[in-house]
Structure formats: C-alpha cells, structure tokens
Amino acid sequence: HAGGLDFAVADINGHEAGRKDIRLAENEMPGLIDLRREYSEAKPLHGARIAGSLHMTTQTAVLIETLVSLGAQVRWVSCNIFSTQDDSAAAAVVGPNGTPENPQGVPVFAWKGETLEDYWWCTEQLFKFTDENGKIVGPNMILDDGGDATLLVHKGVEFEQTGVVPTFEDDDLTVSDEERVVFDTLRRSLAEDPQRWTTINSDIRGVTEETTTGVNRLYQLAEQGKLLFPAINVNDSVTKSKFDNKYGIRHSLLDGLNRATDVLIGGKVAVVAGYGDVGKGCAEALAGQGARVLVSEVDPICALQALLEGFQVARIEDVIHTADVVITTTGNKDIITTELMQKMKHQAILANVGHFDNEIDMAGLGRIQGIRKNNIKPQVDEWIFPDGHTILVLSEGRLMNLGNATGHPSFVMSNSFANQTIAQIELFTKHDEYNNEVYRLPKHLDEKVAKVHVLALGGELTKLTKDQAEYIGVDVEGPYKPEHYRY
C-alpha cells in the first residue's frame, strides 16, 4: 500500500526506467494515442471497473493508461508467470505524475518469475475494487488474454452452485499443478464467502478476449450454454490475428532465441509445430535467418500453405531427431512428448510460443528417471538425459517470446490494443444489446484501426470513385470487403 493504492510489483523504484520505455512506446502506438484524442472529452469508460489479465509489458502500460484516460478504473495482472516487465509494472503503478511514495497510477499485481501460487493470488486481486464508500466490489468488465480471469469467475460460480470444490489424489497425473492451485484458491474462497463469485459475476457486463486460446475457451463455454456474460473476440479482428499473431511473433521469436542462446539460426534445421497465424510468423522469421524450416500440421489447408511457401511438411516424430530448434505454436496440448524430447539432438533448443505450457510435456520431462536440470540463466534450462545428451528448454515451456524477450513490439500491439479498447467501450456502453455469446467487432472498426496505422507508416490510400464502388458493390467509405473475405 502507498498513497491509498494497493499493488505488488518487484521494485517500485524501477518506475523511472519504465516511464522512459512507455514514453518511447507511445510514439509507436498511434492506434491508442488516437483513441485517447478521440474520447478524452466523452470518457466513455467512466464508471467502468476493468479487471485486466494480460502480459504486464510496456505496451500494456500504454493500454492501461489509455483505458484510464477514457475514464476507467483499472486493476491489472499478467497472464503469464514470466511475461511481466518489472520496470513497466512499476511505472504503471506510479503513473505519469506520481512518485513511489504517492503513486497515482493503477493497482498492478505482477512481477517476472511468479510461482503458480503467486500467479493465482495476483489474479484474485483483480476482483477487489473499492467503491466510493470504501467497500470492496468486483469489476464490471474483464479484459482477458488466455481466459484465466474469466475461468476463475466461471469455476467460482460453478462451485458455489454445487457447494463443493472437487479434490484430487496427490498421485493423479491427469491433474496439473496449475489446476490444483486454482481449485485450492476456490476452495479457500468458498469457505470464506460461499457467494463471492456469484456476487462478482452479477456485476460483470462482459469480457474482451485477446488471444486464440482464450477465444477457443469462450466458444466452448458458449456452445455448452455456460457462458456467464457477453464476450467480444478481439483476436479475430483482422487487425489483431493477422498482424500481432503473425508479424508480432516474426519479431519476438528471434528476439527470444537470441537473448536466450545467441546461436546462429542460419544453416540450422528448425521444426515449427502448427502453421496457423503464429506458426506462419515463426516459419518466416526462421527462414529469413537462413534456417531450413520444416512444418508439422494437422490441417491440410495450412499444410498446403506451408508447402507453397517452400517449407517441408512432415510428422514431428519423423523429423525431430534432425532439428536444432523446435518451436510449438499450435495452442494444442501434448505436442512434444518426453519420447520426442529424448530423440532430440544434443543441445537442441525446445521452446513454445502457444498460449499455455501444455504443448510441451514439462511435467513428464521432470519425471524421467535419472534426468537432471542445469539452470544456465533465468528462463534457460539445460536438461541432461541419463545418456549424457542435453536439450535446452526455454521459459520452462511457457511463451518464450515473452519469457526470454519482451514480447511483440509496440506498433503491432497498437493494432491489437486499439481493438481491445474499442471492444471495452462497446461492451461497457451497450451491454444490453448483447447476449451471453461471443461476438466480433464490425468490419468498419477493423478498417478504422488499420487506417490509423497505414497513415502512421506514411501509406497513401487510394480512394474509390462512386462509380467504382457501385461496380464492386461497396460503399466509397467502406467496409471494403464482405464478411466471408479471408485476407
């Protein structure tokens, strides 16, 4: 606590360094700065209490300060134990005009290198706003990346309805350490207040979700009729997934590999599991460095795309022994099993950029008889197999572009976060018009986000004549494509 603000960051004195990064990032985030300009008077988020669970980076600090300038109250956590940039977290707490003794920013609960217990403790803190009478109240909006904040509310409500939180046997290998921590958190909560999550849920107007994995979770809940509030799928705005997922990772994958190991990529064999938006960015980046890239895919359409880009498509079990670098990008589980890891070359690099760490069987790796772990530096571990050969695992199998580096650069995140801000305004101000389903933002807003960034890069857009617009069946001012167009 300081100056009436509660928070938990690594070192509040990092705020000056963080502020310098934020100031430089603002110039690279025209989408957010434009929204600040457009809405600074109207303050459409006045009254919004936003619980944000999204990597606490410099770019996120610019998003947070945009939401605040639009009138919102905000509490924030990272959605990954390794992704926080500590200086930026401190700067977000102190705010542009505060001091460490009298912080004027927002309550942030995030630091690089949280334990799973820390992580879920932080996530719980999201739900503790204070109203004008000093009473603890929940948020009325969630801004999620991967769906952990949304999950806590949904599981909390489910357990409150049944009145019990299931327990697991200690040796039940089907239950992850993370699930155990979540269930413990909710068991404690149920004992303290059997209506906590039900009360919190009753205030929530909606969630805006950042990433593919979180969006998949939301669609699954909606299909089962279990979604508790309306959701906007920000990921599938074209200016999000076709830019952040692809061009963002094209930058931050190499950044992570270089900072972690500094091995020359040129001439090496790289295997990329999954050739969706993220896989495409990874493959392009690795090929750009001169690696020979192989792709594994289940979807023949994505596999064909990979082939036509010149990448060999193969089953991972047939080629993993040739790989110097293996990157998982599927958003699916059990991609790299311990059996596959044992086949990898000496000192080959294994890393994941999909949202969760279950793409690589880290728990299984730790259980191999006679295996040893040698920590090289933070987020870089050499695992030594009983036969003496080793592999390098980055960020313990979690998002390495955020664990080993600083995530995607500002300009691409400006696109994603402009969509996030617009989605928050939409759901906060018009929640009555939405059902408990998953929605996407309309195309004219996607085009609006793109246009700001085209102009910022000095691009000149061609204008349609009225005659041309009629001929192709669109409006002169857009939208320029039908919904079914795939870009």
Ligand code: NAI
């Ligand atoms: P996507 O759905 O476009 O691509 C995933 C691809 O993996 C699909 O083409 C799918 O067919 C393939 N796949 C699924 N199971 C497979 C298997 N067993 N073997 C081989 N391929 C398989 O999803 P997108 O947008 O590329 O996202 C992928 C993951 O990355 C998600 O978890 C997402 O949340 C995360 N993400 C991470 C970012 C980062 O900064 N590291 C940024 C954006 C997304």
